[in-house]
Amino acid sequence: MDFQFSDEQKMMVDSARQIGERFGLDYWRKKDAAKAFPAEYWKAVCDAGLCGAALPTEHGGSGLGMMELALIVESLAATGGGSTVGQLFMINPIFGGVSISRFGSDKMRAELLPKIISGEINCCMALTEPDAGTNTLELKSFAAADGEGWRLNGRKIWITGVESASKMLVIARTKKLAEAGSRTDGLSMFMIDVKREGLTHTPIDKLGTCTLDSSSVFFDNVRIEPDELIGTLHKGWRELLDVLNTERIVTTAGLVGTGELAIRLAVDYAKDRKVFGDRPISAYQGLQFPLAQCHVEVEAARLLNHKAATNYDQGLPYGSEANAAKLLAAQTVARATERAMQTMGGMGYAKEYHVERLWRDARLFRFAPVSEEMILNYVANHDLGMPRSY
Template identity: 55%
Template structure:
């Protein structure tokens, strides 16, 4: 593959950078304080084609790929959004756009994709359950077939963005686990109305990522027409894994941008802050070396993420690359935010200087959407061929 950034990609980055700078650090600080979704920014991104960057032109998108989406997210993140913007692209362009375009019916594509691309329609995904976190095969939410409809019951947790979502990608079993030959059989994906009265939500109080609300979701006798099934009944695990790899890539792009933002905040402060013998603290190797090392790591994560995204765009297996990039980026981005807080000292703890927000937000992504430990399990088993450990 060719890692050279094209002229068109540079123009894409420049265009979104202008919007990103208009919605900079102060905008995100205010939204974080009010626990508000960034409707103004999202609307602007939709009007200018950035939400639909990877959706085919046939369905109202720009017709590029996940590589370009990663670049868009990086620019937004490093201009002030931090890691939260990766979640925004995860919710609608990935859970909605990618899943429908790659696995949905033609009717679903024509109904949903233009509205996703324009920013008119928001999505969320309901996968995680109280007793089925990383082990998604243990979900118990069940869809019972009745004529032309399914009746769905179950409970989900840590469902992000459901409060502003029009539609939900709902993951449920259509065959109980004890009745299938393989655990990956019998799982199906549904497109449902997130505002349906059969769906009740309850917000979860949390440390950060306040612009994207997370909820408990309770589903009781939700009636869904068979036309809202994604692909084949019982074959949803394959579609889900494809979606989750894309989820890793956009998460990593947000982490790369966050690392660059934290680095800039730390470096700028270190040049201005003078102590002792009228020397900027940035002149001291105790300040320089940790930042330099973490900067190298975030650059490596970016390159691996571009590789994962390129493979994804070519429909080539990319799980190893996507997971590796996310592991490195999660560690490096958190390290840079934490080091930025240390460089700024007391001011790093003050909301005025922005570091504390991105520090709070980025901590989540050592856990979500997949934990570092589960990535290491994946690498050991799939990359190294070692015995399954769980």
């Protein structure tokens, strides 16, 4: 395994770092307080060609890989954005870009990929449902055949980025469970317009990740055209998994960058803070050891995620590594942001010191986009060969 970065990778990381530093922590504090989409930031990311790093060159991307995308997200997160950066890449180059580039028609790729890569349009994905949660195979949203197209009815919940999106990747049943040959049969993916008759959404007030809205989405006899199908009718389950496992990689990269940033903010504060005499509090092992432990674990999550990304780029199985890296990163960064706040004492609770935002945002990723418990189920079943418990 080669741990050295190529010149091209170094250039992309440097470009990401410069963009991140140009906006900085105060930009994110203000956007968080306003609950506003970071439009200027995302435009700068797209203008620098970073959104399309892993997307095809014929449609304006760089034609690189998931490894490069992970490095970009890490750097952007570590320079101020935190774990929300992973979500920005999740909804656009993953939900939009990967789904279309891998499973969309030639027409869809030519029409939509350049707009996603340039930042002209944003995307979102409507998967989770109130009565299904992580159990995707039990989703009830149904697209019934209607002429050459379909009519969609149902409800989704906790859908990220609907307010800023033009396109929505929708996963729905196209066969009733009773008619399907198996539980995985009869799922299909569609790319539809967010602004469409019968599609409505309402915001969910929440603790963190405030720069990206979360919504309940309702489909009331929504028309889907034939050319909006992505992938194979009724056989979308395996294709969806490809999208979801790459989602894990950018989520973990955002968390790794968050851990790096939180630890750095805590160390910088501790070097300046003096309470008992002239020695900074950074000299006390009671503060050193927890931060050092978090640093070690963040680096372990980073390397495991790099392995997942490299495996993906080489066409090798990567699901186990992607899920394990996300589990480790989410747990580690929960501790790292907590320890950073503890190191700062009362100032860690103040918005001007930024760590409280990192802490609020990172907490989401212990149960989303997949919960710790479901990842452990996956590891037990797929990696250890233990019987399914649910």
